[in-house]
Amino acid sequence: MITVHHLNKSRSQRVLWLLEELEVPYELVKYEREPKTLLAPPELQKIHPLGKSPVITDGDVTVAESGAILEYIVETYGNGRLVPPANTAEFRHYRYFMRYAEGSLMPYLLLTLIFDRVRTAPVPFFVKPIARKIADKVNADFVAPNLTRHLKFLGDHLAKHTWFAGAELTAADIQMSYAVEAIASRLGHMDVSPKIRELAKRMQERPAFKRAVAKGGPSIPE
Incomplete structure (x- = not known):
């Protein structure tokens, strides 16, 4: 077992x-x-x-x-x-998103979390403005632009597909679920496609998920 x-x-x-x-x-x-x-x-x-x-x-x-x-x-x-069956468009999507979740998307979500913590870390008062300035600079110049591009990519993909591989739930959706939940719950300050939020809700409503x-x-x- x-x-x-x-x-x-x-x-x-x-x-x-x-x-x-x-x-x-x-x-x-x-x-x-x-x-x-x-x-x-x-x-x-x-x-x-x-x-x-x-x-x-x-x-x-x-x-x-x-x-x-x-x-x-x-x-x-x-x-x-x-x-999905091998040698289909659905399988190609499946294989891509199984790797994309951790390889391409999650690093930017983790950096967002890290620099948010840098901004709010309990440090001496004379260090705090410096820490915030560094965090804001990295976020504005590097993290946010890349994350914005990924959010658009995901929204555009989900506008054409019910699930990440196609019309049916696959293990790729389960692999993507942590990132999808994080985006839906934490990135309210960014332009998150309604399709991403709809997918998060659909995942959370599945009996197996519950x-x-x-x-x-x-x-x-x-």
């Missing part, structure tokens, strides 16, 4: 959602972030040397990284579900 080593408020929520969609039995082992640093606890290093989540074990197999885990699960337990949240908690930190 698969064991999901689940860190609260993390990308590992995607793994639970996929398992619930496929109705694959699993064991859930929960870990809590360190209160001060918000990092994963050192106990996770016993499962994988990097000490990160998500990570799963399945017998003597250990798999880390969200995309690799989702692909392992659909290939091992999916029986063709949540993956079951995953009930067991593992929400994925996006407050």
Whole structure:
């Protein structure tokens, strides 16, 4: 049986959602972030040397990284579900968004979070204006322009497709879900397409998604 080593408020929520969609039995082992640093606890290093989540074990197999885990699960337990047929436009979209989520999109969302924390970090009063100026400069010149381009790309794509790969839910949507939720909940100050917000709502309304949240908690930190 698969064991999901689940860190609260993390990308590992995607793994639970996929398992619930496929109705694959699993064991859930929960870990809590360190209160001060918000990092994963050192106990996770016993499962994988990097000490990160998500990570799963399945017998003597250990798999880390969200995309690799989702692909392992659909290939091992999916029986063709949540993956489009090979050599189709839908499969090409599927393969692209399985990699795009972490490779292209998430770095800018993480930088947004990091520089927001830099702006509000508890530092000496004479340092705070400097920290804010640096954070605002990097955001204005680098992060925001790139993120704006990605938001337009996603909105344009979703204007033509119900889900990321096409008309049906696939594992690519589950891989993209963490970023979609983060965009819908955190980027109110930016031009976020209604299509992205509609997709976030549609994801959250799925019974399997709700079951995953009930067991593992929400994925996006407050």
